[in-house]
Amino acid sequence: MSQSAGHALTLRSISHAFGAVVAANGIDLDIRPGELVSLLGPSGCGKTTLLKIIAGFLRQTSGDVLVDGASISHLPTHQRRIGIVFQNYALFPHMSVAQNIAYGPVAAGWPKAEVAAVVTEMLDVVQMAAFRDRLPRELSGGQQQRVALARCLAIRPRILLLDEPFSALDKNLRLDMQIEIKRLQRQSGITTVMVTHDQEEALGMSDRIAVLSRGNLEQFASPSDIYDRPDSLFVNTFVGTANLLKGEIAGLSPSGAVVRLADGSLIETGRATQLVPGARVLVPVRPEGLRVSADGADGALAADVTAVMPIGPSFIYEVALADGTPVKVVQERDETAPLSGPVFLHIKPNRISGVFADLPDDTQIKGN
Ligand SMILES: Nc1ncnc2c1ncn2[C@@H]1O[C@H](COP(=O)(O)OP(=O)(O)OP(=O)(O)O)[C@@H](O)[C@H]1O
Numbered sequence: 001m002s003q004s005a006g007h008a009l010t011l012r013s014i015s016h017a018f019g020a021v022v023a024a025n026g027i028d029l030d031i032r033p034g035e036l037v038s039l040l041g042p043s044g045c046g047k048t049t050l051l052k053i054i055a056g057f058l059r060q061t062s063g064d065v066l067v068d069g070a071s072i073s074h075l076p077t078h079q080r081r082i083g084i085v086f087q088n089y090a091l092f093p094h095m096s097v098a099q100n101i102a103y104g105p106v107a108a109g110w111p112k113a114e115v116a117a118v119v120t121e122m123l124d125v126v127q128m129a130a131f132r133d134r135l136p137r138e139l140s141g142g143q144q145q146r147v148a149l150a151r152c153l154a155i156r157p158r159i160l161l162l163d164e165p166f167s168a169l170d171k172n173l174r175l176d177m178q179i180e181i182k183r184l185q186r187q188s189g190i191t192t193v194m195v196t197h198d199q200e201e202a203l204g205m206s207d208r209i210a211v212l213s214r215g216n217l218e219q220f221a222s223p224s225d226i227y228d229r230p231d232s233l234f235v236n237t238f239v240g241t242a243n244l245l246k247g248e249i250a251g252l253s254p255s256g257a258v259v260r261l262a263d264g265s266l267i268e269t270g271r272a273t274q275l276v277p278g279a280r281v282l283v284p285v286r287p288e289g290l291r292v293s294a295d296g297a298d299g300a301l302a303a304d305v306t307a308v309m310p311i312g313p314s315f316i317y318e319v320a321l322a323d324g325t326p327v328k329v330v331q332e333r334d335e336t337a338p339l340s341g342p343v344f345l346h347i348k349p350n351r352i353s354g355v356f357a358d359l360p361d362d363t364q365i366k367g368n
């Protein structure tokens, strides 16, 4: 699949409006050759719109799409050499698996021998050789998914686009297909853009994630940066489980801030850009950045256990702070930590990368 490998994809200031709805608002993305990038965001944020613009099904209102630095915006879909797999696979129902895979190469006028060779190769790649003469309706969802992928790869696309490729699959099959697509993508080195609204899928599969909200690019970064160092309250809240402790800036330092929480305790945090002492803030802490214990040394926060769920080797605690704020904690089973009543909550070192302004408008975290 060497012709498919290693193409760079650039979106430059892509905007798109459907009447009054701005589905894309000046999106800039530089996707490196061979990268798997996920577009992640809530329903209606503009993910499919971007894929359609890349594929050429939709002409952007403004901005440019480039492959290897050359604009493709003027090219019709069939000349872009971009493969797209939609959520519903859309296989031709009256054609066999082999005929489905051969469709693109035949339509492109490839010689018979080359069509036969690519069909055999693709059947091998997706491990469906034994099913070559079946009709789509004689296949399981996962098998149809593989055929859809093989059909798409057969034309040797420069870029692979996947729109919610796993949403029709049940949970176990989903994980198998995620692993399989990741393997195929690595092997082939094909630059891939995948749309999902499943944050775990994005975190698990992607080299980088573009988080979108209402047509805006909120953050484009590695899964660990998105999870541990979110740029905005929206990203923090949309990806993973987020506790938000209320407080106010007590002081600023070159590396961050000291925040006074509702109960008066002081904690150090990372960056607090554009905030001034006295500003009301929300301090994000992931459940695994906290620990519950019976002892209250070192500025721990007083809390009450409201629920404990044992999940495998871990406990998930829900506790309430003195001001009533609910907080989730995940920790290893620990005989010394109380399962009910008053406890102390410890924030582990370096778990607070930054703080967010606590604005009265709660729409800031809702996206849509
Ligand atoms: N053909 C259209 N005409 C008018 N508005 C549209 C059209 N297609 C999409 N939109 C609007 O543009 C916005 C973005 O839609 P898009 O399909 O890109 O969202 P999405 O992120 O893919 O959502 P989902 O997760 O539900 O698939 C939405 O507000 C949607 O209602």
Ligand SMILES: [Mg+2]
Pocket (backbone or CB within 6 Å): 047, 048, 049
């Ligand atoms: Mg969509």
